[in-house]
Amino acid sequence: MNTRPKIVISSLDADRLDTLLGSVPDGTFPGKAELEAELARAEIVEPKKIPSTVVSMNSTVRFRVESSQEA
Numbered sequence: 001m002n003t004r005p006k007i008v009i010s011s012l013d014a015d016r017l018d019t020l021l022g023s024v025p026d027g028t029f030p031g032k033a034e035l036e037a038e039l040a041r042a043e044i045v046e047p048k049k050i051p052s053t054v055v056s057m058n059s060t061v062r063f064r065v066e067s068s069q070e071a
């Protein structure tokens with residue numbers, strides 16, 4: 001049974017992350033292989049097709065903690 005959540009990222013964010021990961025020498029970024037594996041399983045969509053429930057890079061998000069009504 002797979003318990004990992006679905007990952008959806010925009011093609012723009014995927015390109016940005018790929019460029020960033022390509023610029024980091026092996027052995028200098030702990031978790032690089034794990035991040036690459038997560039990105040490899042991501043569903044990549046065009047920026048205009050990002051679902052409203054997905055936060056993309058360079059976004060601003062407001063949320064409310066329902067149990068406390070804090071914003």
